[in-house]
Amino acid sequence: MDQAKETVKARALTPLALAWATLRRRPARSGSLCLLVALFAFALCAAALVNAWLKSGLSGLSGRMGADILIVPYGYEKKLEGALLRGEPSQFYTKVELVDKIRGHAFVAAASPQLFLTSLSAGCCSVKVQLVGFDPATDFSVGPWLRSRLDKPLGQLGTDEIVVGALITAKPGESIRFFGKPFTVAARMDRSGMGFDSSVFMTLEAARLLTKEALFAELAAEGLMPLGGADDADAAISSVLIKVKDGSSVKEAANELMRLYAIPYNLDMLVAADMLSAISSSIKNLSLLLFGLACGLWGIALLALFVVFSAGQAERRREMAILRLLGATRKRLALITLTEALLISLAGAAGGLGAAGLLLLPFAPLLFQTLGLPYLPLSCGQALAVGITVALLALLTGPLAASWSALSLTRLDTYQSLREGE
Amino acid sequence: MKQKIPGLAFIVLGLLLAALPFWILPVCDQSVATAAGGQMPMRCHWTARAELGLGLLVAFGGLLYCVAPEKGLRPGLAIMQAGAACLAFLMPELFIPVCDGARMPCHIGTQHGLRIVSLLTLFLALGCTFSDIPLRHPLSWTRQRKP
Numbered sequence: 001m002d003q004a005k006e007t008v009k010a011r012a013l014t015p016l017a018l019a020w021a022t023l024r025r026r027p028a029r030s031g032s033l034c035l036l037v038a039l040f041a042f043a044l045c046a047a048a049l050v051n052a053w054l055k056s057g058l059s060g061l062s063g064r065m066g067a068d069i070l071i072v073p074y075g076y077e078k079k080l081e082g083a084l085l086r087g088e089p090s091q092f093y094t095k096v097e098l099v100d101k102i103r104g105h106a107f108v109a110a111a112s113p114q115l116f117l118t119s120l121s122a123g124c125c126s127v128k129v130q131l132v133g134f135d136p137a138t139d140f141s142v143g144p145w146l147r148s149r150l151d152k153p154l155g156q157l158g159t160d161e162i163v164v165g166a167l168i169t170a171k172p173g174e175s176i177r178f179f180g181k182p183f184t185v186a187a188r189m190d191r192s193g194m195g196f197d198s199s200v201f202m203t204l205e206a207a208r209l210l211t212k213e214a215l216f217a218e219l220a221a222e223g224l225m226p227l228g229g230a231d232d233a234d235a236a237i238s239s240v241l242i243k244v245k246d247g248s249s250v251k252e253a254a255n256e257l258m259r260l261y262a263i264p265y266n267l268d269m270l271v272a273a274d275m276l277s278a279i280s281s282s283i284k285n286l287s288l289l290l291f292g293l294a295c296g297l298w299g300i301a302l303l304a305l306f307v308v309f310s311a312g313q314a315e316r317r318r319e320m321a322i323l324r325l326l327g328a329t330r331k332r333l334a335l336i337t338l339t340e341a342l343l344i345s346l347a348g349a350a351g352g353l354g355a356a357g358l359l360l361l362p363f364a365p366l367l368f369q370t371l372g373l374p375y376l377p378l379s380c381g382q383a384l385a386v387g388i389t390v391a392l393l394a395l396l397t398g399p400l401a402a403s404w405s406a407l408s409l410t411r412l413d414t415y416q417s418l419r420e421g422e
Numbered sequence: 423m424k425q426k427i428p429g430l431a432f433i434v435l436g437l438l439l440a441a442l443p444f445w446i447l448p449v450c451d452q453s454v455a456t457a458a459g460g461q462m463p464m465r466c467h468w469t470a471r472a473e474l475g476l477g478l479l480v481a482f483g484g485l486l487y488c489v490a491p492e493k494g495l496r497p498g499l500a501i502m503q504a505g506a507a508c509l510a511f512l513m514p515e516l517f518i519p520v521c522d523g524a525r526m527p528c529h530i531g532t533q534h535g536l537r538i539v540s541l542l543t544l545f546l547a548l549g550c551t552f553s554d555i556p557l558r559h560p561l562s563w564t565r566q567r568k569p
Contacts, residue, residue, distance in 0.1 A: 087525065127452070127523050127525070127526060166524075167523075167524035167525055168524075169522045169523070169524065198524070198525050358538060359538075362534035362537070362538070363530075363531070363534055365524075365525075365530045366447075366527075366530045366531045366534075369525060369530065
C-alpha cells in the first residue's frame with residue numbers, strides 16, 4: 001500500500017516537479033542562467049556591503065575627529081592622515097610653545113597637543129604601533145571616546161597605564177612593554193573604523209617620560225629622538241588639535257594661523273572637513289562604480305532570462321498543449337514557467353550570496369587596508385538586512401523576466417499548438 | 423574521464439594550498455632581530471612552509487586519485503585527503519598559528535584564504551569518500567577485493 005502511495009506521489013505532475021524536471025533535463029542552460037543570477041547577486045551584495053562598511057567607517061571617523069584644524073610640522077600632513085585613517089605609525093615633532101600661542105587667538109575655542117611615538121617591533125610577530133600621548137586636561141578629541149570605556153576619570157590615568165585600540169591584542173589588566181618599560185592596559189576600545197583601532201593611548205606625561213627615560217640610546221640610534229635629543233623631549237609635541245569657536249570660519253582661522261606660524265615654526269595643517277569631504281567623495285565614486293556594475297549585471301541577467309524563456313516557450317508549445325489536454329489549467333501552465341524561473345533565481349541567489357559571504361566578509365579588512373579607507377564592520381542585524389534585500393531582488397529577477405512568457409501561455413490555443421509542425 | 427575530475431580538483435586545490443601563503447596572499451615578510459644580532463623569520467613563515475608540504479601532499483593524492491582503480495585505492499585516498507585538509511585548516515589556527523597582530527598580512531589575508539581552500543578540499547574529500555563507498559553495504563568495497 002505504502003509502495004503504491006509512493007509511486008503515485010513520484011508521478012504527481014505538480015508545477016514544482018515539472019519545473020525541476022525541465023531544469024534537470026537541460027543542465028547547461030539551467031547552470032548558465034543560475035550563474036548569471038549568482039553574478040548579479042554577488043555584485044549587488046558586494047556593492048551594498050562595501051557601501052555600508054565605508055559609510056559606517058566615515059561616520060565613525062567624523063564622530064571622533066573632534067578637531068577642526070590639525071597643525072603638524074611641514075611635510076607631515078599625509079603622515080598624520082595615514083596615522084588617523086589607517087593607524088600607520090609615524091612620528092614628527094614641533095615645539096610645545098606653539099600651543100599657548102594658538103590658544104591666545106580669539107577664534108580658537110580649544111587647542112590641545114598630542115605627541116606621537118612609534119614603538120619598536122621588539123618581539124616576535126609584532127609590528128610597530130602608533131603611541132599617542134594626549135593631554136587629559138585639555139584634550140577634546142580622543143578624550144570623550146576614551147572615557148566611554150575607562151572606569152575612572154581620564155585625569156587619573158597613570159603614567160604607567162595605557163588605553164589600547166580594538167586591534168591591539170591585549171586585554172585590560174594585562175601588561176605590555178614599550179621600549180622596555182611595562183605599561184598596564186587600563187581599557188580596550190571598541191572598533192572605531194579608523195587608525196585609532198591600532199593605536200595605543202597614554203598621557204602626554206607618560207609619552208614624554210618614554211621618550212626621555214626609556215632606552216633613549218636605542219631611540220637615538222634609530223633616529224627617533226624628538227628634535228635635538230632627550231633634553232628637548234619636554235618641549236616637543238607632534239600636533240596641535242584646534243577647535244574653532246562657533247561662528248568663526250574654519251578656513252579663515254586656518255589661513256590666519258598659517259600666516260602667523262607657518263614660516264617661523266615650519267608648519268603645515270590639515271582641515272578636518274576637507275579631509276572628510278575627500279574621503280566621502282572617494283566613497284561615493286567607489287559605491288557608484290559598484291552599484292553601476294550590479295545594475296549592468298542585473299540588466300544582462302534579466303535580458304538573458306527573458307530571451308531564454310521566450311525562445312523556450314516557442315519550443316515547448318506542444319508540451320504545454322499536452323499538459324492542457326491532461327487537465328492543467330492555463331494558470332497552472334503559467335505557474336510552471338514562473339516556478340522554473342524562481343528555482344533558477346533561488347539557486348543563483350544562494351550561490352551569489354554564499355560566494356559573497358565566503359569572499360567579502362573574511363577579506364574585508366584586507367581590502368580596506370589596501371584601499372586605505374576607513375571601515376567599520378556591520379552588526380549581524382545590518383549584514384542580515386543587506387543579505388535579505390539582495391536575496392529578494394535576486395529572487396525577483398527570474399519571475400520578472402519570465403512573466404511575459406507565463407502571461408502568453410495563458411492565451412495558448414491548445415488545438416493549434418498541438419497541430420503545429422505536423 | 424568523469425572519475426578523473428575529483429582527482430584534478432584535488433591537484434588544483436593542493437597547488438593552491440601550497441602557493442597561497444607564498445604568492446597569492448603572502449604571509450608577513452619582515453623578520454625579527456634576535457638578541458644575538460641575527461634575523462629570525464616571523465611565526466607565519468613556518469605556517470607557510472607547513473602549508474606548502476600539505477598542499478603538495480594533497481596534489482600528489484589527487485594525482486594518485488586520477489590513476490587509482492575505482493573500487494580499490496580511491497576511498498582510502500579520499501579519506502587521506504580529508505585528513506590532510508583538516509591538518510591544513512588547523513595548521514594556522516592551532517599547530518603553527520599565524521601572527522597575532524590584527525593588521526598583519528598573514529592574519530587578515532593568508533589565514534582566511536587557507537581556511538577557504540582547506541574547507542573546499544575537505545568537502546570534496548568527504549564527497550568523494552561517500553560517493554566511493556556504497557553506504558548500504560559499508561564494507562562491500564573491501565569484500566570485493568577478497569578472492
